[in-house]
Amino acid sequence: MWRTLASAVAGLLVLFVGSLAFNAASGQSRWPGPLDYVRVHPWVVLLILIPISLIGVWQVPRRDRAQDRLAPPAYRLPPRNTNFTGRDATLREVRQCLTSRNGVAMVAVQGLGGVGKTQLAIEYAYRYLSKYRFVAFVGAEDSDLVASHFVSLAGQLGLTEVSSDQAIPRVYGKLLDHRPWLIIFDNGEKPGTLTHALPSGGLASNGHVIVTTRVSGWSGRAGVIDLDVFTRQESVKLLVRRVPGMTEAVADRIAEQLGDLPLALEQAAGYMGYNHTAPEEYLTLLTSRLEEMIARGELTDRPEAEEVVVASLWSLSVERLNTDQPQAVRLLELCALLAPEPIPLDLFTGSPETLNGAAADPLVWDTTVGALAGLGLARRENASLVLHRLVQAAIRAPMPEEVRTDARVQLCRALLAAVPHDIHGDPDARPRWQELLPHVIAVTKDDPPAECAAETAVLLRLASEFLIQIGDCSVALPLCERALAIDESIEGRDAEAGFDLITLAQIHKDLNAPETARPLAERALRLHESCLPADSPAIATDLATLARLLCILGEHRAAQPLAERALQIDETAYGPDDPFVSFDLIALANVHVDLGDYATAAPLISRALQIREARYAPDHLYIGYVLLFKARVVHRLNDPTAADLARRGAQILHTRLGKTHPKTVDAFALVNGLR
Template sequence: MWRRLASAVAALLVLFVGSLAFNAASGQSHWPGPLDFVRVHPWVVLLLLIPLALVGLGQPPRPGRRQDPLPPTAYRLPPRNPNFTGRDATLREVRQRLTSADDVAMLVVHGMGGVGKTQLAVEYAYRYLPKYRFVAFLDAEAPDLVAPQFVSLAGELGLAEVNSEQAIPRVYGNLVDRRPWLIVFDNAEKPGTLTHALPSGGLAGNGHVIVTTRVSGWSGSAGVVDLEVFTRQESMKLLVRRVPGMTEALADRIAEQLGDLPLALEQAAGYMGYNRTTPERYRELLASHLEDMIGQGEPSDRPAVVVATLWRLSVDRLQTEQPQAVRLLELCALLAPEPVPLDLFTGSPETLDETPADALAWDTTVGALAGLGLARRGEASLVVHRLVQAAVRAAMPAEAHTDARVRLCRALLAAVPDDLHSDPDARPRWQQLLPHVIAVTRDDPPAECAAETAVLLRLASEFLVQIGDFSMALALCERALALDESIGNRDPEVGFDLITLAQIHRDLGAPETSRRLAERALTVHEACLPADSPAIATDLATLARTLCILGEQEAARPLAERALRIDEAAYGPDDPYVSFDLIALANVHVDLGDHASAAPLISRALRIREAKYAPDHLYIGYVLLFQARVLHALNDSTAADLARRGAQILHTRLGRNHPKTEDAFALVGSLQGGAR
């Protein structure tokens, strides 16, 4: 409209300037004819010209003349999700990268199934719809069906009688006059399967292409945005908004159980909304029936898509192309949703049916899981999302589940350190493997691996005692004892379980229970092991410490001395096991009031441990605190410094709020106060 008005005004100016030029050329003093009338009556002429200009402005444009831009046209764009949550930063990143100065016209949104790639692309299309003249949404999961969709798209653009071979170039040629345009290829496979459908040459700069995929390997073809699961805040926001009665605390716990996977959260909201299930009840169902719950409920925008079947096609494809990768995935499905060290599988020949013989074969086996979005690969580890694990477990036949459980028990038993006292690398290895040991031993074991499960449970409880988690250690060791007693012919193992339980009860403040268990362990081991067995030394030292707590120091002293002699003969004078016997004997002397006899025993134990353990090992911290108490009783001024060093070790290893750390700092305070 404004262009037409400008044209009319320009025409009047041309007429006026032309008349002036005519008069100047003729040299006349007045304007002839009608022009003289213009000079005499200019306002009358202007009033006569205004209606004519308005009539001219109201005329339709001539054929072929460029018209105002039409509103954007959308082809097969799914409905907008009214519950779309978060992702604002990612949407801005997608927009910025598509419109950046270096003219990147194609962007790949990559992520695991259910993470919300399609929803992000749909939301982007709607949010920036006014910026485009044409938007198309194509299903790229089946490469052979992409060209037929372009035939349909050609018809939408008014291109008649276009076959499959002509459709793609004809569509892009037509879109030159509709730029800027946007085409989304949803759920694409490997880059090579979509090359024929992407714009090339000069056509590539006329619009934007977004590809969503769960398959890796696109970085050489386009820029890639890796879409991760929701942040916990995004998960909680969605659940609180969608589910009546949902509190932030419950939303946090449900999101944790669902691994913050957007599809699973939508599915959960759909389930609770349809069944009128309370959030607390839904959380309980997730905890007890996760494999079943991932098949229940429907997202409001995609009723046919549920977590239980989300990865089935990928697994079926792997079964055909790389069956060893499926075996690896099934093993990971029974482990914790934590990083799984890959050497767990390569270190045990029984873990996989056929451990790949060379590095390349093994690398491609692991890479297949990462490539299809079924796992996230680290430098030396693999992480499988907890819901991928649940879906795989739900689809595993009972025989496959049992076989995988047996293989994992044996592999873990070969991988965990069984000498927690003398192995300096035991602690970090156990921290890495403990979640997986707990996951594999959670349920009653198959008969084929009951013995291995019992040993794993006891070793795990011994490690938990070492780090101060006595309540979990107690539960695991009680299960180990029950298993060993049910198997039969396991007397040495039963004795190990009993003495570990005795140590736990002693540390939990139940010395009478500890004494009964330690005496039973000693009786069992003396009946089935040689008299000089180090296992008997452990029983003796444990019983001696417990008797001290009960005030029976005189009965404890010969037990502690015998334990020391057995271990010195078995291991040598400088072995870490000897340090435990030295501490046990020193405790007896302290309880008898003989601090002078205890001091050299503690000093020797400290030297042994400092030579074997890291400077901040808990065992060194405990000895330092014990030494500080004894030296303080002997009026030694170095006691406060020793206590301070020991307390700092416990603070580093156990945390400031751990009861043992609090006791250590209380000791430091009392020694410093005494020094003043």
């Protein structure tokens, strides 16, 4: 800008002086256009142009000198990553943290392996290179080799014949002549292992230190910045920029599979670039063969890129754990087979045998869990542990089949002990199932080992019952079908197969397929009557379910004795105020409604509502369903409370199922119809 301004001013000065000379030679009294102003007020124009030209002449060389200033000397600073993406706010935070303190300022950037700590530090060095007179990059993964790095560093600073025990203090002393300076210690361990290499006291001043580390524990020595994975927007931006033909939609799905881990995203882009793989094909491979894909891919713009792949990223940490705390490796293997969701720690403390007693001793357990968090393999929250999905994949990939099988058996048994079995009667069943359902699905997704086939079938059926409760029957259906297939393959599981069948019947009923549901319920009843006592509550469930199906199919007279017998069995087994009794009451009320006998149905429904309100939370779905049912019935009896009942029920479904769920839509349609 100043160079352009100086040129313009110089041109105007030449024009001005030339005009004066021309005027003097020609004797004209009138100049054309704006030049006439120069003739009339020559000294005003001159006084304006001379200061501007002087400023321009002064600024141009100053700016040129700033641009031409040589970059500061650097020790082993890797090349800049031309594909560096995002992280602007974090870079500003690092700069703010380093410049807000006098003397030597230190920042520890900590986070999961592959999250981009090293790349962030390198980008910081280049982005603020002009602020320093010396920059050094020191590999700190092996603390014993740090001193040798300082011997080389001393040589670059002009120090000769420096021994390894003298190198560190002499380098910091020499850096007094190169202030301000920046040293990056890459992949450092605990602060204690680097104490000898970090500046302290009056050894140096006006310098900055950045430590990148996977290990926690730096807060007492440095400002700590926790670096997380990319935002989804950053992930998509990187993939779209790097991969030809990549759409934002496909990039979003790839990023989801890779958990937004920066290293994995770069590796994916490298794989697609090298193999000319279409993004959609890569997504298919990633979805079906994740453990293999994280070991493949070319990385660019990285030091020692050929050695950096996600599959081996955490291997050294695992090797160290295996030596120091083998029980932590066992915990890691178990967690690797669960879902990439928060894992409740009481899943293991509730079944101490899963970890050979490690979870039984509070101190041993705390250090076992802490080892995973301390090495950056997991994030520890209040009562749970969270592993990144690619850490899980990397742990699963080399796991021997016998180890994997044993872990699945232990997890299946631990989950079966942890999930509520009385999904209908336990008021705390819903939050616990919401917490554990992803892990149940993860552990049971493949064919089960023979040692835990029966437990797997029970878990699948219980998961189906919970999904029915929250109105997600399409997800429940394949789980329950697998449970039935497993139970039918095991001898002596007739009763369990009956439970699977009646659950399947309930799913098909809710999916508006009563014709499919009826034979399933009839077969369940036959199986249970052949192997269970006549007054078994399981038979009552079969009877009530079959009664509801017969009503839907228009066979009301056949349904009534079934519903009455179910109510009698459960009242005898559980007492008159049990939640199971409420289901029988609803089944019997349905029969009377279909027979047009609303006056008989209304008190049955009211009694069911009273039972549920005494046992469930006010916004429980079971209460919402009864309120809506009662609203329909009392409306037929010209009861003015019908509209209020319907509104309460619809609001519960809206809260629990969402605005667009079919049952919610039907509920609000009823509300509108009763206005």
